[in-house]
Amino acid sequence: MREGLRTSWIAARRAALLGLLWFALVGPDAEALLPGLLAVGAATWLSLRLLPPISALRAWRILVMLPPFLWRSIVGGVDVARRAFHPRLPLKPGWVEAPSHLGGGGRAVLGGGFSLMPGTLVAGTRRGHLLVHCLDTSQPVLRAVADDEAALTRAIPPAEAPPR
Amino acid sequence: MMAADILTGVLVLLGVAGFFAGSVGLLRFPDTHSRLHALTKADNLGLGLIAFGLAFQAEGVADILKLALIWGLAILAAGTAAQLVARSALEERAPAEEDAP
Incomplete structure (x- = not known):
């Protein structure tokens, strides 16, 4: 169970970072919210596939x-x-x-x-x-x-x- | 003329000087690896100074983040590419070069 908790924590951190990236690219635009959420979700999934969350980088x-x-x-x-x-x-x-x-x-x-x-x-x-x-x-x-x-x-x- | 404009001018000029020094090094340095030095450093310092200078003209946080992103991705690519080129240049010349480790 602890394993799953750590995985979600790392996934959340990566999603936050990718969200910041989306904000940097698009800027504060309400219309871009939906595609942004989709893109961040897909990118987080891909990042977890490519770099498995073994332990959190400090x-x-x-x-x-x-x-x-x-x-x-x-x-x-x-x-x-x-x-x-x-x-x-x-x-x-x-x-x-x-x-x-x-x-x-x-x-x-x-x-x-x-x-x-x-x-x-x-x-x-x-x-x-x-x-x-x-x-x-x-x-x-x-x-x-x-x-x-x-x-x-x-x-x-x-x-x-x-x-x- | 605002202080921000002066800062931008000074930093961008310094960045250009960095790229110029890198190009001079690329032409003047004696061997492949020394020349490779000149390339990556221009990306790191020259582009860094130019991006930093332009950040003073940014209209919002998103613009500043974008400039930082450009610099970050460029040095990520430069640092990786430099290692790969350096390694393959070393492997190619290793048999003929005694002082290489």
Whole structure:
């Protein structure tokens, strides 16, 4: 019974998020209410089919990660832009292997985040290590990956670590 | 001229500068992976700044959400695509490249 309760809770949260999405796309329009409800219902059903509700993502933990991500993006972006315009092109490109214990989905999020962050790019994993390409290998990339992995682990409870 | 218009102008110009830096990096950086860096970062920062700047011209919450959605979907796609391209570029060159892990 508890299982069913959790499933409905996750379904309700997804429906609320998709409802917000509909509102963002259509705006406050009374005539759009009926098609909106139908679309949100269908999208929720589809999302439950595609990503089974195993355990609830702690969404606020993801939101907490957003400001540091944006800040590092700006700092890193200025740094990479400076290197791109510098006449001597001061780069020290190379690979760093960062250990990662996250499951497939969490690892994809971690890799995506670091691929978006200026200065690092992730090329998949090898033997449980994230392959990170760095524009400057003297930057403290290993620590940044470990920090974000820890934050992501708190956001995605272990039970949700998707099966390989 | 309102303060919002000035903010929009400054942020959009900064965003354009981000895209410009990304394009310069794409042309100047030495190898495939370094060049890939330049592409995704322009999406993240450049588009982010432009969307943020335009948010000051929005007429309602729905418009701001729409701009955030555009940025969110674009970086979702960019982050995923960058990983896939980086991986396939690595696999293609791995036998010839000694310093690759």
